[in-house]
Amino acid sequence: MKHQPFEDWLLDDKLISPEQKRELDSHLRTCAYCSALAETGMALRSAKMVAPREGFASRFQVRLAERKLVDRRRRFWGSILFTFAGLIILLWLALPYLYTFFSSPATWISVLVEWGVYLITTIRALAEAGTVFVDVIPSFLSPFMWMVLLSAMAGIGLLWSVSIWRFVRAPQGA
Amino acid sequence: MNEELAWVLQAQQGSDEAFTKLVEDHQTHVYNLCYRMLGEPEAAEDAAQESFLRAYQNLHRYDQSRPFATWLLSIAAHYCIDRLRRRKLSMFSIDEENDEGATYEIADPASPDPEVESVKREERDRLHVLLKDLDATDRAAVVLRYWNDYSEIEIAESLNLTVSAVKSRLHRARRALAGMWQEEKPRARAGRRPYETPAF
Numbered sequence: 001m002k003h004q005p006f007e008d009w010l011l012d013d014k015l016i017s018p019e020q021k022r023e024l025d026s027h028l029r030t031c032a033y034c035s036a037l038a039e040t041g042m043a044l045r046s047a048k049m050v051a052p053r054e055g056f057a058s059r060f061q062v063r064l065a066e067r068k069l070v071d072r073r074r075r076f077w078g079s080i081l082f083t084f085a086g087l088i089i090l091l092w093l094a095l096p097y098l099y100t101f102f103s104s105p106a107t108w109i110s111v112l113v114e115w116g117v118y119l120i121t122t123i124r125a126l127a128e129a130g131t132v133f134v135d136v137i138p139s140f141l142s143p144f145m146w147m148v149l150l151s152a153m154a155g156i157g158l159l160w161s162v163s164i165w166r167f168v169r170a171p172q173g174a
Numbered sequence: 175m176n177e178e179l180a181w182v183l184q185a186q187q188g189s190d191e192a193f194t195k196l197v198e199d200h201q202t203h204v205y206n207l208c209y210r211m212l213g214e215p216e217a218a219e220d221a222a223q224e225s226f227l228r229a230y231q232n233l234h235r236y237d238q239s240r241p242f243a244t245w246l247l248s249i250a251a252h253y254c255i256d257r258l259r260r261r262k263l264s265m266f267s268i269d270e271e272n273d274e275g276a277t278y279e280i281a282d283p284a285s286p287d288p289e290v291e292s293v294k295r296e297e298r299d300r301l302h303v304l305l306k307d308l309d310a311t312d313r314a315a316v317v318l319r320y321w322n323d324y325s326e327i328e329i330a331e332s333l334n335l336t337v338s339a340v341k342s343r344l345h346r347a348r349r350a351l352a353g354m355w356q357e358e359k360p361r362a363r364a365g366r367r368p369y370e371t372p373a374f
Contacts, residue, residue, distance in 0.1 A: 010348075011344075011345050011348050011349075032356055033352060033353075033356065036352040036353070036355040036356040037348065037349070037352040039297070039352075039355060040301065040304075040348065040351045040352050040355050041348070042297075043297040043298055043300070043301045044301065044316070044320040044351075045320060046297075046298065047298055047301065047320055047321055048298070049202055049203070049206045049321060050202075050205065050206045050209045050210075050218075051201075051202045051205065051206070052201055052202070052205040052218075052219060052222060053215075053219070056197070056201045056205065056219075056222070056223075057194050057197045057198045057201065059219075059223065060194070060197050060223055060226055060227075061190070061194060063223050063227065064190065064227065064230065067227060
């Protein structure tokens, strides 16, 4: 009998008949490789579980508490940093307006009117540009390109939503 | 509802006590997998603890239709595979590490034949050393198959592989182990000195 079926029996840990067992035994006496395969198979099947040192669960509880503390600290300092950075940016943006606010009422009323006019004209200009854009662009882009563009925008939107969700989500049980 | 699922649900609600029960229940399986994968008790302890922490942090992702043990061992196996890959990248040889305390298996004193037990233990130790030379994923497949009695389907689920890939990995690993076993055997015999025999 050829070598292959014996190797398959040993590799698949197949149940074999007494007749096949006798054939296998005589093959194992002559084939060093199959003999090694049988020995490793026996060693693997007789392998024992190794248990951790006593008190594994207690050590886990300590580690979990430490990890929670680290996470809490990180979240605390993260939110402090975030708030301060936001405040600084807000202050930087609002500083010119605050400066005007503390000057005479006539000045801040004129700034307010000026700002309102600027806002309205900007919105009108943008609306006009948008209308022109909407009128002109379809003739430049094929429907396929539109599809690609819209899919990309949807993908970016999804990525943004997932990023926000992951950022604000607190870890389980923390 | 079984007891384990009740603990999982309680742990998902934020009960650390329930999660500790799960740790107590599965610590040996997770630790054994890590030990067989990484080869040293200290690394295994650290990896097992980290695996439980990851399971705790991702408990909301656990699919209750799957057995909890399979999910947990999947986390541990992937963690150990990553760790071994990082270790390989840093050109760190585990063969050169101190193996002190690496052998926990003690022969059963009630065994009828201590010599047979001793030979068996020696073979298991040799096997443990040889396991270190296998590819990380192959090693995980072998441990799940022979220590955890997982079917090829369960191994495939745990390691994110196809059943045929698991089968071929197991065959490859068994062939590699047999090859190394053959090479090691003459060395093991030659390495034994007369003063190492029980008579001396």
